[in-house]
Each structure stands twice: as C-alpha cells, then as structure tokens.
Amino acid sequence: MRLIYFAWVRERIGKTQEDVDLPAEVKTVADLLSWLRTRGEQYEHALQHPDVIRVAIDQEHVDHRERLEGAREIALFPPMTGG
Amino acid sequence: MRLIYFAWVRERIGKTQEDVDLPAEVKTVADLLSWLRTRGEQYEHALQHPDVIRVAIDQEHVDHRERLEGAREIALFPPMTGG
Amino acid sequence: MAPVVPVVRVQPGDFDMAGEVEALTAGRTDIGAVVTFLGMCRDEEGRLSALELEHYPGMAEGEISRVAHEALARWPLQGLTVIHRYGRIAPGENIVLVACASTHRRAAFEAADFLMDYLKSRAPFWKKEFGVDGREGEWVEARESDERAAERWQR
Amino acid sequence: MAPVVPVVRVQPGDFDMAGEVEALTAGRTDIGAVVTFLGMCRDEEGRLSALELEHYPGMAEGEISRVAHEALARWPLQGLTVIHRYGRIAPGENIVLVACASTHRRAAFEAADFLMDYLKSRAPFWKKEFGVDGREGEWVEARESDERAAERWQR
Numbered sequence: 001m002r003l004i005y006f007a008w009v010r011e012r013i014g015k016t017q018e019d020v021d022l023p024a025e026v027k028t029v030a031d032l033l034s035w036l037r038t039r040g041e042q043y044e045h046a047l048q049h050p051d052v053i054r055v056a057i058d059q060e061h062v063d064h065r066e067r068l069e070g071a072r073e074i075a076l077f078p079p080m081t082g083g
Numbered sequence: 084m085r086l087i088y089f090a091w092v093r094e095r096i097g098k099t100q101e102d103v104d105l106p107a108e109v110k111t112v113a114d115l116l117s118w119l120r121t122r123g124e125q126y127e128h129a130l131q132h133p134d135v136i137r138v139a140i141d142q143e144h145v146d147h148r149e150r151l152e153g154a155r156e157i158a159l160f161p162p163m164t165g166g
Numbered sequence: 167m168a169p170v171v172p173v174v175r176v177q178p179g180d181f182d183m184a185g186e187v188e189a190l191t192a193g194r195t196d197i198g199a200v201v202t203f204l205g206m207c208r209d210e211e212g213r214l215s216a217l218e219l220e221h222y223p224g225m226a227e228g229e230i231s232r233v234a235h236e237a238l239a240r241w242p243l244q245g246l247t248v249i250h251r252y253g254r255i256a257p258g259e260n261i262v263l264v265a266c267a268s269t270h271r272r273a274a275f276e277a278a279d280f281l282m283d284y285l286k287s288r289a290p291f292w293k294k295e296f297g298v299d300g301r302e303g304e305w306v307e308a309r310e311s312d313e314r315a316a317e318r319w320q321r
Numbered sequence: 322m323a324p325v326v327p328v329v330r331v332q333p334g335d336f337d338m339a340g341e342v343e344a345l346t347a348g349r350t351d352i353g354a355v356v357t358f359l360g361m362c363r364d365e366e367g368r369l370s371a372l373e374l375e376h377y378p379g380m381a382e383g384e385i386s387r388v389a390h391e392a393l394a395r396w397p398l399q400g401l402t403v404i405h406r407y408g409r410i411a412p413g414e415n416i417v418l419v420a421c422a423s424t425h426r427r428a429a430f431e432a433a434d435f436l437m438d439y440l441k442s443r444a445p446f447w448k449k450e451f452g453v454d455g456r457e458g459e460w461v462e463a464r465e466s467d468e469r470a471a472e473r474w475q476r
Contacts, residue, residue, distance in 0.1 A: 007375055007447035008460050059380035061443065075377060075445075079463030082374070082381075082405060082446025083271075083360060083417055083437055090220055090292035091305050142225035144288065158222060158290075162308030165219070165226075165250060165291025166205060166262055166282055166426075184339030187359065195364040195412035201433070202357045204342065208424065209350040257350035269363065272470070275434050278356070282426055315427070 001068070003036075005046075006077035009053065012046035022068070029055050030064040032074065047076075054079060084151070086119075088129075089160035092136065095129035105151070112138045113147040115157065130159075137162060172234035173247040176226045181249045181263055190245040190267045197244050199271040201278040203264040209257035215298045217306075219261070221252040222290035233284040237266070240280070241273040248281060250289065254296075280319050287316035327389035328402040331381045336404045336418055345400040345422045352399050356429040358419040358437050364412035370453045372461075374416070376407040377445035388439040392421070395435070396428040403436060405444065409451075435474050442471035 004017040026035045033050045036043045047053060055062055056075040068074065087100040109118045116133045119126045130136060138145055139158040151157065173186070183204055191197050207217050230248050237246060245267035255261055264281045268274040295303035328344070330336075338359055346352050362372050385403050392401060400422035410416055419436045423429040450458035 004377075006377055006445065007449070056377070056380055056445070059377070059383050061384075075380070077377070077445065078447065078460065080442070080445055081448045081461045081463050082376070082444045083441035083467075087222075089222055089290065090294070139222070139225055139290070142222070142228050144229075158225070160222070160290065161292065161305065163287065163290055164293045164306045164308050165221070165289045166286035166312075182339075183342065184337075187338065191361065191413070193413070195362075196366070197361055197413075198363045200357075200359040200361070202355075202359075203426065203430070204355040204357075205426065206346065206352055206355070207350075208353045211351070258346070258348070258352075271358065271360065271437060275358070275430070275437075279430050282430075 001071060002073045004073060004075045006075065008078055009046050009076050013042050027067055027069070028064070029057075029062060029066050029068065029074075032068060033064070033076075052079060053077070084154060085156045087156060087158045089158065091161055092129050092159050096125050110150055110152070111147065112140075112145060112149050112151065112157075115151060116147070116159075135162060136160070170238055170243060170245060172231065172238065173249075174227055174230045174234055175249045176221060176223075176230065177249065177251060178253040180251070180260055183260075183263055183265075186247050186249065186263060186265055190247060190265055194244070196269060197267045198269045199274040200265060200267045201271075201274040202266075203262070203278050203282050204260060205262035205282075207255045207257050207259050207261055210295075213297065214257060214295050214303075215300060216257070216296040217255050217261075218294045218296065219252040219255060220292045220294065221250075225290050226250065226252075229289045230285065233281060233288060236284070237277045237281055241266075241268065241277040242270070243268050243273060243277055246277070246281075248285070250285070250291065252291065283312070283315040283319060286312045325393055325398055325400060327386065327393065328404075329382055329385045329389055330404045331376060331378075331385065332404065332406060333408040335406070335415055338415075338418055338420075341402050341404065341418060341420055345402060345420055349399070351424060352422045353424045354426040354429040355420060355422045356426075356433040357421075358417070358433050359415060360417035360437075362410045362412050362414050362416055365450075368452065369412060369450050369458075370455060371412070371451040372410050372416075373449045373451065374407040374410060375447045375449065376405075380445050381405065381407075384444045385440065388436060388443060391439070392432045392436050396421075396423065396432040397425070398423050398428060398432055401432070401436075403440070405440070405446065407446065438467070438470040438474060441467045
C-alpha cells in the first residue's frame with residue numbers, strides 16, 4: 001500500500017511517499033495513524049496530534065473511522081489552506 | 084419650479100420637463116401629485132396610481148410627505164429598473 | 167492609509183472589465199480578493215432585440231456614489247468601481263460592472279452583493295424592451311424581489 | 322439545453338480573467354450575470370516575499386470538479402470556471418479564479434461564494450510562507466472561520 005504525505009506532514013516524516021505492508025490488525029485510518037507513530041521519532045512528531053491530520057483514500061476525503069481495505073493510495077496531510 | 088419626468092411617466096405626460104408655478108396650497112409631494120392630476124388627461128393617466136410614483140427633489144429620493152419648499156427641481160418617475 | 171476613492175462612471179459606451187480590475191490592483195500587494203459582478207443584456211429567450219436604458223443624468227452618478235460610500239463605510243475595502251451604461255444595449259452586451267477589492271474575501275463578496283442590490287433599488291435607471299421586430303415594447307417592471315433583496319442590508 | 326460542463330484547471334502559470342469570462346459568455350444572449358472571484362497573494366504588510374502552494378496532483382482537480390458539480394446541482398448556472406494555481410507565487414500575483422454565469426444575479430453570487438468556501442475546505446492545497454529575506458517560513462494555518470464558512474452551505 002502506498003502512503004503519500006503533504007505539507008508539514010511530509011516535511012516532518014521526511015518523505016514524499018513510501019510503500020508499506022500493513023500488519024493485519026491495522027484496519028482503519030485511526031489504526032494506521034497509531035501504527036505509523038510507532039515507526040520512529042519523525043512519525044511521532046508528524047502525527048502527534050492525530051485529530052488534525054486529514055486523510056484521503058484513493059484521492060477522496062475520508063474520516064478516521066474509514067476502513068482501509070481495498071485502498072491503493074492513502075494520503076496524510078494537514079488541514080488545507082488553498083483558495 | 085422645474086418638473087422633470089422619466090420613463091413611462093414622461094411618455095404618458097408627453098413632456099421631458101416643464102416649469103410650473105405651484106399654487107400656495109401645494110406644500111408636499113403628495114399635494115403636487117394631486118394637483119398635477121387636475122391638469123389634464125395625460126397627467127391623470129401618468130399619475131393614476133400615485134403610490135407607485137417615485138420622487139426626487141434636487142436629485143435626492145424623497146417620500147410623498149416631503150415638503151416642497153426650497154426645491155429647484157422635482158423629478159417624477161416609476162420604480163427603477165437599473166442594475 | 168489614504169481614504170479609498172470609489173470609481174463611479176455612468177456612460178453610454180462599453181467598459182473593459184479586465185482593465186478596471188487591473189486598475190484596482192496594479193502595483194498593490196495588500197489585496198487578497200477581488201469580486202466582480204458583470205450584468206449583461208439578455209434576449210429573454212429570443213424575444214428582445216435590445217434594451218434602451220434611460221437614466222437621470224447627475225442623479226444617477228450621485229446615487230451610485232452615495233451607495234459606493236455606504237459600502238466603503240460598511241466593509242474594509244481597498245478599492246471599489248461601479249460603471250453603469252445607458253442608451254441602447256443589445257443582448258450579450260454589458261450593462262453594469264461592480265468590482266470590490268479587499269484583504270478579505272467575505273468583505274469583497276458582501277460589498278459587491280450589497281452594491282448590486284442597492285443599485286437596483288436606488289439608482290435612477292429604467293429599462294425599455296425592444297422586440298425582435300424592432301418595435302418598441304414595454305418598460306421593464308420593477309420586481310418585488312429586488313426591493314426585498316435591498317432590505318436584507320438594512321440594520 | 323446541453324448540460325453545463327465546468328472548466329476546471331490546476332496549473333502553475335497565471336490565468337487571464339478577462340479571457341475566461343469571455344469564454345463563458347461569448348456568443349450567448351441568455352446570460353444576465355457573471356460573478357467572478359479573484360484571489361491574490363498578499364505580502365502581509367511587507368512580511369512576505371512569496372507563497373509556495375503545494376497541491377495533491379489529481380485529487381486537487383478531482384475535488385474542485387466535485388465542488389463545481391455540486392454548485393451546478395444547486396444553482397441554475399449557464400457556465401462555471403475554476404482555476405487554481407500552484408507553485409511559487411509572489412505578492413500581487415493571482416492565485417485562484419472562480420467565475421459563475423447565470424440568468425439571475427443571486428444564483429451567480431451564491432454559487433461563487435459557495436465555491437470559494439468549499440475550495441478552502443476541500444481542495445488539497447497548502448500554502449507555505451517565504452519571508453522577505455528569502456528564507457522559508459511557516460505553513461499557513463487553516464482558519465476556524467473558513468471551516469465555519471463552509472458549514473453555512475450544509476443543508
């Protein structure tokens with residue numbers, strides 16, 4: 001599964017994107033955010049306030065309860081500031 | 084005193100403007116409209132529904148209770164349809 | 167900051183929207199939002215060949231200026247342009263332009279909306295229809311909904 | 322009547338507001354009102370030399386299209402254009418354009434206002450500030466007021 005990061009989430013994690021194999025127990029967006037925080041200090045720093053992290057699965061906004069199954073690309077980013 | 088007419092008020096009265104001497108008892112806009120209606124069929128046709136007639140004194144909107152004293156130019160016209 | 171002087175023009179000829187917006191924003195780095203309203207002549211489903219806009223010279227400019235200054239008093243605007251044409255106008259041609267520049271988008275939107283509502287209810291212009299046969303038609307009737315729209319802004 | 326196809330573009334280069342409005346209205350005699358919103362880069366009282374707009378390619382276009390189709394479903398529009406730039410943008414330059422054409426002015430105003438509120442809350446763009454010394458600054462923080470503005474349209 002591909003993870004893709006934007007703005008300060010990208011900067012703090014230090015990667016634009018990465019491909020990961022998720023453990024079987026990671027079933028929802030919330031699970032994914034918790035699991036990523038165990039992967040090191042940079043992830044912990046990027047995701048320390050999971051409530052503010054916005055998530056898109058296959059380029060559609062989803063909330064943190066969304067299930068991951070079938071997802072190809074999951075994007076994590078801060079609240080948007082376009083317009 | 085100069086009277087000036089626009090749109091269908093102008094067309095019905097058949098004049099763009101005219102100078103009139105008002106009788107002493109014509110003190111307000113409402114008085115003026117009543118008095119004009121006595122001046123002939125065209126005025127009667129133009130002003131038969133005085134409620135819809137809008138009035139400006141010296142280029143400022145006024146209501147029908149406004150007093151005429153000091154006015155130089157009084158304009159009568161239908162509700163506006165600009166914009 | 168220098169007080170904003172609104173641009174108000176009442177003219178028979180067409181105007182250039184892009185040029186007016188450029189004039190509001192040229193050389194400035196403090197404007198975040200420009201909202202424009204462009205009003206155009208419709209043919210009413212093929213019924214009309216033209217509108218003739220009659221106006222009250224002098225008072226038209228005066229009332230638009232008054233409305234423009236009221237907008238400046240109510241919203242933090244950095245520039246404001248209102249241009250209203252008169253005379254014969256064909257379907258597809260421009261009639262009126264309002265442009266409001268502000269640091270903030272809400273102010274620019276609200277001021278433009280307010281200006282259009284107030285222009286409709288206070289600026290002395292009257293529209294007469296001309297049919298496709300070229301014959302003079304009816305005067306456009308004022309709409310109750312325009313009156314109510316203007317009342318939204320009373321406080 | 323043919324269904325309206327919104328024009329949606331996400332691009333690094335500038336756009337031409339007048340050309341876009343002309344494209345919406347050219348040859349048409351059924352449009353009474355065009356409301357445009359032009360968003361520009363501010364220097365925040367001289368503090369900034371530029372904004373860098375990051376975006377999510379693909380999703381940015383997708384979300385803007387979704388919002389555009391929602392506007393078409395809610396208001397009787399005859400045309401709709403949304404252009405959003407990304408990359409480095411200097412103060413005074415254009416960032417975003419929304420243009421809505423309708424027979425009626427209220428529809429054009431409301432749809433443009435709605436589109437801007439929804440773009441702010443749904444389109445995946447992020448702004449980073451660059452100071453006048455050329456150094457990278459902070460990411461612009463999302464504002465609670467933008468979130469609330471978008472909620473106005475929920476029904």
